[in-house]
Amino acid sequence: MGQRHQLFVIAKINGRYRQLCVIHHQWLYGHTALRRCLDTLKTFQHPANRLSIQQELIAASEKDDRFWLLSEDEDEGEEKNGHVPFPFIATCLIMGASFNVNGYYHGILIEPFYMSFNGGDNNNGITIFDITDLDNVRYCFVDFEGMESKREVELMTPLSAQTYLEAYYELDESDDKAGLIPLVESFQGRSLVSVGALKSTWPHGEWQGDDPFMEEETSRTADTAESTGDDIIAVAGDSSEGGETKRPGGIPSTGVKKSLRDHSMDILLDNLIDQSEKDSSDVSDLIAEAEVLSDFIPKLRLKLYGRAATLVPTASVLRLLYKALEQDTEVSLSPFTTLTVEHLSELVVKLCHGNMRVLNLSNMPNLSDSDLKTVLHIDHELPSTASNSAAGINASGNLSTIILLESPKVSMIFLTDHLGRYDVHHSELMRHPLVEQYGRFDQDPLAALHFSAPNIVSQLVWVGITMDRSCDSRLRLGNGQFDWKDLKYSTGAFDRFNPDNDPKYKNFLLDVPMPAGKTIHGLRRLMQYLTFPKLGWGYEEWPKAAARCFATTSTLGDGDSYGVGPLSAAFYLDGRDRVESGKGQLVTPNQWAIVLVHEAFDAKDQDELEKHALENVGEPGAEGTKDTPGNGTQGPSFKPQKRLRYALAKALPESDRSKERFLVTDVPGYLKHVLGGEQGDESEATRMMNWWKKEVSAFEQSGHGYYEDADIHEILRKVYSGKPADDIPEAKRRGIDPFADIMKMMSIAQQHG
Secondary structure (H helix, E strand, O other): OOEOEEEEEEEEEOOEEEEEEEEEEOEOOHHHHHHHHHHHHHHHHOHHHHHHHHHHHHHHHOOOHHHHOOOOOHHHHHHHHHHOOOHHHHHHHHHHHHEEOOOEEOOEEEEOOOOOOOOOOOOOOEEEEEOOOOOOOEEEEEOOOOOOOOOOOOOOOOEOHHHHHHOOOOOOOOOOHHHHHHHHHOOOOOOEOOHHHHHHHOOOOOOOOOOOHHHHHHHHHHHHHHHHOOOOOOEEOOHHHOOOEEOOOOOEEOOOOOOHHHHHHHHHHHHHHHHHHHOOOOOHHHHHHHOOOOOHHHHHHHHHHHOOOOOOOOHHHHHHHHHHHOOOOEEEOOOOOOOOHHHHHHHHHHHOOOOOOEEEOOOOOOOOHHHHHHHOOOOOOOOOOHHHHOOHHHHOOOOOEEEEOOOOOOOHHHHHHHOOOOEEEEHHHHHOOOHHHHOOHHHOOOOOOOOOOOOOEEEEEEEEEOHHHHHOHHHEOOOOOEOOOOOOOOOOOOOOOOHHHOOEEEEEEOOOOOOHHHHHHHHHHHHHHHOOOOOHHHHHHHHHHHHHHHOOOOOOOOOOOOOOOOOOHHHHOOOOOOOOOOOEOOOOOOOEEEEEEEEOOOOOOHHHHHHHHHHHHOOOOOOOEOOOOOOOOOEOOOOOOOEEEEEEEEEOOHHHOOOOOEEEEOHHHHHHHHHOOOOOOOOHHHHHHHHHHHHHHHHHHOOOEEOOOOOHHHHHHHHEOOOOHHHOOHHHHOOOHHHHHHHHHHHHHHHOO
16 A cells, blocks of 8 residues: 655666665655755755765775675564664655655655665656765666656656646646746756666666766766876766766865866875875974965865875874864864874864864774874863763864764764764764664663753653643633643533643653754754644654654754754664653763643634534533632633743753753754854854744744743653653663663564554
């Protein structure tokens, strides 16, 4: 059943096209397939994702031929399948194909990455993305056996967006003509995957059509490598479109013939680096003279990356590296294989005080936890505690993202103990929620990750109130707030003993790093998704959509931002069971929880809610509400609302408690606590506050926004019970204490249907 469709990612690796990821979508065809294709193209081409994608393409270039072969050994096939070899690329595909903040979510399944183009359960064709050239990501649709569409299309050949869409609709006669034609136009200028690329990826397929570019590309790539001396190891741009080749680390090389000026610059740079490697003379005067040339720094950077594997790391060479990289916001140090850990440490601490926001240390197989402590200036002597996780380079500077893809000796424990305040791209962290589809419990990847940095968000609490409960005046106090004491078990107009009407509580431990920027960016995306007017029945799947909302970056943009980060397994693997987690704990007093109160969450929109109220109890609130405790007066009638409100809360230490156990605030208050308050117009806190106020103004006008009612403390007391949070032993705080069994049961339930 369903409109079944698979999506593939391919790229040219060492002269041969390979497939890197495949997913199955159970309901994808027609205009929805085009929308998911367009979002996926935007995801693969988003600047925030480029460097991490390049690192996995470099890793792919280092795989031997046996890795790419389809094994007949069942156990080996399962190992390949469950391994998800390129998890960042897989996450990009999942994000684009299954989610949009404007109310779209649909689950997917990861297929074996080597599955053939016709190996899936299919009745509506496939989508293929060629990410060889990230400046020109290609796409196509393919019908390989006949689709369940209104008209036939040519089989076994790349189809454009318009051709695929016209198989399902008469565009000129469609009721949605105004929506479909702009959708088709949004693909203008986007290149199709070539027939040659399909033939190279799946040689056994009977592909139709010739590819005039394949022989040209092979010849041109070989000539370019010979003329420039470049080692094209990872990413070869499709030369039919004038694509560029890439050096290790994603450094571009134009591959064009050099002018006399370029040749002279080459000689100057080689002499400068040669002298610096000898460390026998001061080259600062020469640098000062050369800096007047506008292209000196860019060409110096290219030259240093071109010689990265053989550089002699003298003090002068390190000064050259710093000079070449100090203005860069993204810095890749992994190609410089001759640098010691101490050299890397010296460079990193200097670059952190410049423009560097992203540090790439990927594809470094020997980089250990201890090495990374040195590189990041984390005190070796201090124990792995929350206070130490804030130590090191983050005490000052702009660094926000650390990329550690295919650096396997950096452990997950190190990430949780020390890197909770960064956006982290790490292969096992990215793979963490994905491999469970295949039941790989041997390494227990579902064992919760708890990031120990102070002042990060470590939990999300969702409280859902049905529209039945939202409409009932007997459950309101005189000020219109809910009576949380009676909300669950009172008797009256509705079927109070139907557990489906009880409030729903879910408590998720966020097993991904949640620095402040990512927290508010993800919260804004989640609010946009959950308040979308046509969301309808999708509320049941909202935790999986929440995984996508928070799988973003700390770079603040609009709600449609396509930057990608790791998916939270707690959200991603959540089943449809409504789990009541009434005995949860805030993990430590200095960490935060997002609290969402979702009124009438099961109503499609406000109109349905009001209609429901009239049909069941007449005019909402007509009988008045309860007396507010202590005031002895009858409150006014109220109007039920379908709305989503939030708060940020953290447990207070015993010494700071007066009446309440929790500090509760809105996003601006949270930012003041975690970033040290406003320090001028250019401070990080001020910038984030201004962004948040701008982004949520429309939500607040619709009744959504901060839950400022006093009864938020009553909600928190119902969600969190038991011992004070600061009494939880360290061993339990670093695990998933109350929720491990629940999470594992949810995963097993999903595994078996």
